[in-house]
Amino acid sequence: MTINCMIMSETSTPQPASNNNRHKDDQKKSLVFDATVLQHESSIPPQFVWPDHEKPNCSHTPELQVPFVDLGGFLSGDHDASIRASELVGEACRKHGFFLVVNHGVDANLISDAHHYMDCFFEQPLHEKQRAQRKLGEHCGYASSFTGRFSSKLPWKETLSFEYSAQEGSSHIVEEYFQRTLGQDFAHLGKVYQEYCSAMSRLSLGIMELLAMSLGVNRSHFKEFFEENESIMRLNYYPPCQKPDQTLGTGPHCDPTSLTILHQDTVGGLQVFVDNEWRSITPNINAFVVNIGDTFMALSNGRYKSCLHRAVVNSMSPRKSLAFFLCPRKDKVVSPPPELVDSVNPRIYPDFRWPALLEFTQKHYRADMNTLQTFSNWLLQQQQQQKTAVVL
Numbered sequence: 001m002t003i004n005c006m007i008m009s010e011t012s013t014p015q016p017a018s019n020n021n022r023h024k025d026d027q028k029k030s031l032v033f034d035a036t037v038l039q040h041e042s043s044i045p046p047q048f049v050w051p052d053h054e055k056p057n058c059s060h061t062p063e064l065q066v067p068f069v070d071l072g073g074f075l076s077g078d079h080d081a082s083i084r085a086s087e088l089v090g091e092a093c094r095k096h097g098f099f100l101v102v103n104h105g106v107d108a109n110l111i112s113d114a115h116h117y118m119d120c121f122f123e124q125p126l127h128e129k130q131r132a133q134r135k136l137g138e139h140c141g142y143a144s145s146f147t148g149r150f151s152s153k154l155p156w157k158e159t160l161s162f163e164y165s166a167q168e169g170s171s172h173i174v175e176e177y178f179q180r181t182l183g184q185d186f187a188h189l190g191k192v193y194q195e196y197c198s199a200m201s202r203l204s205l206g207i208m209e210l211l212a213m214s215l216g217v218n219r220s221h222f223k224e225f226f227e228e229n230e231s232i233m234r235l236n237y238y239p240p241c242q243k244p245d246q247t248l249g250t251g252p253h254c255d256p257t258s259l260t261i262l263h264q265d266t267v268g269g270l271q272v273f274v275d276n277e278w279r280s281i282t283p284n285i286n287a288f289v290v291n292i293g294d295t296f297m298a299l300s301n302g303r304y305k306s307c308l309h310r311a312v313v314n315s316m317s318p319r320k321s322l323a324f325f326l327c328p329r330k331d332k333v334v335s336p337p338p339e340l341v342d343s344v345n346p347r348i349y350p351d352f353r354w355p356a357l358l359e360f361t362q363k364h365y366r367a368d369m370n371t372l373q374t375f376s377n378w379l380l381q382q383q384q385q386q387k388t389a390v391v392l
């Protein structure tokens with residue numbers, strides 16, 4: 001998940017809000033990502049051209065062999081099948097943090113509706129989509145690329161993000177969002193995405209059990225931790241681009257969230273950086289791609305990896321992906337269970353609450369492969385400064 005920052009750093013160091021200059025502001029204001037026009041242009045605006053060392057290699061990207069974890073046995077309570085599934089999950093998470101789940105129990109019609117309704121939203125004229133425009137400093141709403149927030153290395157995509165909550169009393173939060181921002185005509189989309197998010201929340205709690213088993217901690221530990229999750233759903237829409245070798249749909253980043261459950265259509269474009277090279281994950285409509293995010297990396301005391309990934313675009317077909325980002329309830333303290341901390345494995349990251357990391361990635365830092373470490377250092381520095389202030 002790229003929860004990109006408003007005032008971001010092109011290097012990997014948090015920058016103060018004042019580092020924007022007027023020239024950049026003017027550039028940002030004048031650039032509009034209107035996919036219906038830009039997808040046909042033979043040259044692309046320079047803000048979308050990525051530096052040579054980050055450009056995709058369109059000719060050859062080897063496939064990443066990710067395990068298929070069959071959840072059928074686990075979901076029906078088969079003990080041996082659950083152990084096998086948890087072993088596969090553990091192996092993948094120690095290597096790179098990516099795996100596929102099949103026989104996941106999510107209704108295929110629901111998934112197909114969720115893709116179909118993305119077309120209904122994104123195929124509208126720009127001004128209609130802008131009714132849900134994401135405001136500066138917020139992480140929900142419609143974003144056409146990130147033209148209002150960055151001046152370079154812009155992603156070739158449009159997104160619609162919204163909040164989901166598994167808490168009691170929030171069972172219509174997604175439906176309400178669609179009605180509030182887009183009106184009654186979009187009520188049916190709200191219903192579908194509400195149902196889709198609930199299915200993702202249930203699935204992620206199951207995966208949390210497998211993760212706990214694989215780490216040798218109490219099976220229900222992480223499931224309980226995320227039971228009242230306050231998560232984020234993002235619809236990614238990548239229009240065709242006539243210069244796909246110059247740009248990226250989603251830039252390289254690790255997800256700052258806990259666990260991502262992604263469903264990609266049949267077009268392909270997701271790539272993961274493993275063993276020093278980019279590898280593609282072949283689409284499979286029967287599978288969800290699951291990956292560990294920074295917050296779970298902290299919960300596992302660094303045992304499991306949050307891995308760098310990106311999405312490339314192509315000149316022929318639009319591509320869609322549905323990303324559910326599992327996040328803890330806002331007041332939960334992210335801290336590894338005692339079983340994962342000992343003298344051989346001391347604490348790597350300090351305790352934090354998810355909203356602090358979210359704010360860090362929005363206001364100070366453009367999510368990349370060092371987000372968690374930089375955030376930890378920043379947090380420790382803040383705590384040190386507070387202690388010093390108290391002593392003085």
Ligand SMILES: O=C(O)CCC(=O)C(=O)O
Pocket residue numbers: 001002234236250255262264269270271309310311320321323
């Ligand atoms: O679309 C994809 O395949 C990846 C999307 C992604 O990484 C994100 O939304 O953070």
